[in-house]
Amino acid sequence: MLIVQVQVQVVPDGVDAFIEATKANAAGSRQEPGVVRFDAIQEVDDPSRFVLIEAYRDEQAAADHKLTAHYATWRDAVAPLMAAPRTSVKYTDIDYPG
Template sequence: MLIVQVFVHVKPEFVDAFKAATLDNATNSVLEPGIVRFDVLQQQDDPTKFTLIEAYIADDAPAAHKATAHYARWRDAVEPMMAEPRTNVKYGDVHVPY
């Protein structure tokens, strides 16, 4: 399993639009056969910061995800909303109870 945390800092005026676009992407992403879960988290003390937690069945599943129409729609919509480029960290699972 591959788990990816994506860190996104959004311009304040785009928080609601970012949430809407990201919820659309997450809702469609969990329907993909290679995705176990797709969480969207908003930082409590700074609502312009988000973390996406994406859990994939295999190392090649992110490439399949990035080839979907909903990912392309999300990527293109949110790029101008970001205060800085998004970053990510990849993890292997040690214990994931799902």
């Protein structure tokens, strides 16, 4: 499994638009066969900061996600809302018994 954690800082007056675009992207993403989980969380102390937590079955599923219409719509909608370029960190899950 591939887990991607995306950090996003949005301009203060873009928060509502970012949330709406991200809700639509998350809904579409959750329908993809290779997506295990897709969550968006907002920082309490700074509501302009978000983290997207995306879990994919494998690298190919992550690549396929970036080819979807809902991702392209999200990417284009949120680009002008960014206060800084988004960053991401990739993780793998730890398989353990029980």
